[in-house]
Amino acid sequence: MSFRVGVVGATGYSGTIAARLVAQHPSLTLAFATSDAKKGASYAHLGIRAEGTLVANALAEARAEGCDAVVLATPAEVSLELAPRLRTRYPDLTICDLSGAFRLRPASLYERYYKLTHTSPGLLEAAFYGLPELFGAPPRGALVSSPGCYPTATLLALAPVASLVDEGAFHVDAKSGTTGAGRQAKEEHSFAEVDENLRAYKVHDHQHEPEINLHLARKTGVTPDVVFVPHLLPVRRGILVTAYARLKSGVAEDAVKKAYEAAYAGKRFVRFAPPGEVTLASVVGTNDAVLGWSVRGRSLVAFAAIDNLIKGAGGQGIQSLNLALGLAEDAGLDHLTRSAAG
């Protein structure tokens, strides 16, 4: 038995990952893959051995006929237009959107953070935030809004301990490889500008900050106060989050440890490691999140590392599809192992 899955936007970094994972998946079949930039190119262009040809994005809606699920690896503006059309035409289709189009609430936040007017507030309200370790399995037929790469790492680090820290306040210092920004033809993302360099960006103004605060509140009941500052690393892949907080009076190290252990008992894709071993190299190439923490007095520093393109995008999307379709959570993801060096 195999489910038919289409991937829209298959030549972006996240879309390529998603398409490959579908193509190699024991219970999924790649029904179609689209790309305006490379339409007509064979699947070999994606590193996929199966026969097939990329089609134009405009054909996505028609090709979704007979599919069980579709992954949208498209910019938010495109997802915002396509998801409602797919939902209307195929009420039972499971849709997994990797963009930010259905992550934030209220809809009015989209004006500020995405410079767009949200035209599907109903779908936004109904979307299932696809971070399975915190929010469980999406139902079949859902619109799964797959979390941003930064929120995935940050929420995994913060949720278990949010109720243990003063005022739900965290300073989150995040560092990401450049693929987090997608394929780029910008001078600021050129090798000569990024290599041997480091800088913060969108300080006090990144769209993932309200996404983190929203879903942290939903999960924990705490009213969080997360300050989030991302930095652009001279690496291709991987995110490391370092989160600082002050523990409530009387909270000891052991309580922190127990909180993490309770939160992730039995979770296939979460591992714990000492702070110095929460590294990009230990997760890149995998769907894993590695978490660590250190406590000294009331100072808590928590760490999380993920591959931004896998656990932070295409891999987590497949994880959500697996759950929505009733498959094993790690089906088609269990062969992913970290790179040899590191």
Place this chain on the structure above:
Amino acid sequence: MSFRVGVVGATGYSGTIAARLVAQHPSLTLAFATSDAKKGASYAHLGIRAEGTLVANALAEARAEGCDAVVLATPAEVSLELAPRLRTRYPDLTICDLSGAFRLRPASLYERYYKLTHTSPGLLEAAFYGLPELFGAPPRGALVSSPGCYPTATLLALAPVASLVDEGAFHVDAKSGTTGAGRQAKEEHSFAEVDENLRAYKVHDHQHEPEINLHLARKTGVTPDVVFVPHLLPVRRGILVTAYARLKSGVAEDAVKKAYEAAYAGKRFVRFAPPGEVTLASVVGTNDAVLGWSVRGRSLVAFAAIDNLIKGAGGQGIQSLNLALGLAEDAGLDHLTRSAAG
């Protein structure tokens, strides 16, 4: 008129920088340079055009005869032994120590952070902490204890605003290139392990944390509470510090701006830039510190970038020598410009 300066440990990264800066300096002459690893090699090995030969470290004390100043670019254990001998034999010699041997107080902290017993508590007490922007010009004949690379960047970012933030509390997330650790023959510093990777180290346990707290208290009168977490970047040179704090109630953005401007008015080596332009590329190759900040409500995020080997080591040492010897603060440092790319 030219002052004679010797450099002990001239083939380490910091020592090489110091030796070159002395050799190119319009008012300093490189009297001698030592290196056990490369004794007998010509100065050309250091990229210095002047004629000369590296001598063994054991000759440093004798060669200091007739010198005006000596730079110790040696491990803390070596400086701890050599500085007292130089001081005894040459009471007027200006000594600039780039190691940690004379930075911390009380002396008992050396047991924990440097795994050594401090044998010169008198010199430790008398040492002048050589961060000129905050502590001014050292007197001629001083033992200048040049600050660590992380403390230089961190103190420049924190000192002006320490009295404006709640409880003097900062979360300092620091990122450094690998030369900060000196020349290394360790697997963990091999290219294959560092490249495309990132990790924190010595969390809640780095020797620069008490150094920062000590001198921030001395400078500001505040009782600070700095949590400091360093990370190892896949770059060769440069430090970026991101510091998080909560402003005291009623402190507005303008007060922060004024505090920085007042602190560094007329300071040759400090520049301000928007947060996204506080980059490694803007400082590497120079003795500059670039600072930036962002305020939103009570959230303050401050940034500092320096070249760890210049402003964080050899360059700042020469800056201190300039001041101690009555030269222009930027003598021999004004030709340093950042690399073209970035």
Place this chain on the structure above:
Amino acid sequence: MSFRVGVVGATGYSGTIAARLVAQHPSLTLAFATSDAKKGASYAHLGIRAEGTLVANALAEARAEGCDAVVLATPAEVSLELAPRLRTRYPDLTICDLSGAFRLRPASLYERYYKLTHTSPGLLEAAFYGLPELFGAPPRGALVSSPGCYPTATLLALAPVASLVDEGAFHVDAKSGTTGAGRQAKEEHSFAEVDENLRAYKVHDHQHEPEINLHLARKTGVTPDVVFVPHLLPVRRGILVTAYARLKSGVAEDAVKKAYEAAYAGKRFVRFAPPGEVTLASVVGTNDAVLGWSVRGRSLVAFAAIDNLIKGAGGQGIQSLNLALGLAEDAGLDHLTRSAAG
């Protein structure tokens, strides 16, 4: 049906790859894995999910009892001692040696290139050079000498056209990522020395040069004259070989094309691409070799790219085991896809 395979030296870069590939293989079982550096560590240390514990290298011989094959991911000196003992004790065992111990002939070359006296000239003579695209399937029970990473790439590029070029003469300019040198605790392989740098090494003196000449002669009947110069790249993985030659008078571009196509028709792991698309990024993470060429007049420039740890080491070893054991050539290797970015 599953074959039992042990891996000796499983924490080196190549050994880790080999152990993972065995552990994930549908028809192989990881019978044991050894490492002196990490004995007692769980398989999780290798990124392997199966339960298991690394044992000391000294146990390798005993643990090979009941195994169908053993992979030696050990230094040449170790392989040279262990292979004969395994062969004697287990006459039917298939042994795949990833070191250089059984690649060169005559044995006397080992004095110069490996600084050792070859103590098993009989085994050396009997060893099967495991480059399946050129030398076919090794027999079950063979001692497979898996080629070096440079020779794998170079021979694949040169063999089809060696008879078409003047005097069998090639200038081979090879560039390798740092993992090619194995795990390193040397200053010259530290990040600070390798990053933003490039240099040649062992010019006119690399052990892979005679290996290339030997097996190129065996395969083609030509008496080759290959000058081989390797360079150390600031990347972790991947080899690019650029080979220059002068075509014999009258040999046209089409003859070159036909020679490559004939040589690799139906070969699962060889692909052709235009010269500018023969990149590290197109092969890293896979067992593929990508080849390209350009002809202008009598000038031929040929290109080959492989992942030094997979097609150049552990992956090719598994490919050889597959063939020796009668499995599909790509069993356990077909899920390997290149990294998303690039």
Place this chain on the structure above:
Amino acid sequence: MSFRVGVVGATGYSGTIAARLVAQHPSLTLAFATSDAKKGASYAHLGIRAEGTLVANALAEARAEGCDAVVLATPAEVSLELAPRLRTRYPDLTICDLSGAFRLRPASLYERYYKLTHTSPGLLEAAFYGLPELFGAPPRGALVSSPGCYPTATLLALAPVASLVDEGAFHVDAKSGTTGAGRQAKEEHSFAEVDENLRAYKVHDHQHEPEINLHLARKTGVTPDVVFVPHLLPVRRGILVTAYARLKSGVAEDAVKKAYEAAYAGKRFVRFAPPGEVTLASVVGTNDAVLGWSVRGRSLVAFAAIDNLIKGAGGQGIQSLNLALGLAEDAGLDHLTRSAAG
């Protein structure tokens, strides 16, 4: 006494270098600097401390009034238009063009290699190829055509030995950092595509190949046959050239050594080193060329390393201006030292 020099195109990588070198030069004054992209920005944007403001490129001609020299750090099309206008209006002006506009002959080659029709064949004929180590000092008032970065390195390596090798034939394998391509907003130069990657480009089709052959013939009288293949390295700066040739029968290693020594005796910016020490790190940040060679039998492998933005562009331009204006060859260039690490 100070000469007035203007820089056109001062925000490109080469132009920034040139402008800084002029601004810091003891005998030159930066008369003006232009940039359409950043017009109105202060010189601080270039890392220059002197007061000044970038003006639009269109003002270059007028601002050249009263200047002794002008550096054109502009694309070939722009130089091709501007140089004749400057020459006509200011017959005595020394013009140093860093582009390819005046390097190739006959003019008809520009159609193929630069996709433009050369409109100033007279100036092209009169231009002085500014590689001082091979062609000496340009006269004051000349149009100096500064060599490309690849030809600078290649010609320095090849010229001394061209008459010693069979048929003047060289295989030149060149590797360059990404700044060689100038500031880029192209996906193919994005960090994610360049990092951890390597590829050849313009194989058998690079404009520097005929430039090398032309000037090698002019210098040596040999009819050369240079095949030149450039590769894009994941580094920011630096070029390494590896050149392969077959020595004429009877030419021994010593003859090669003597040829290099004779060619560069007394040359300020040329150094010799063993092949493994001809590295990017030993030249980046300097105007130096480091050369090395290895001979085995009749096989010659020669190496050259330069900083593509300094010796390969802006620095060599200033070196030529120094000579044309009667200054010391290394005036304003002698403070450049290589980076500490490496």
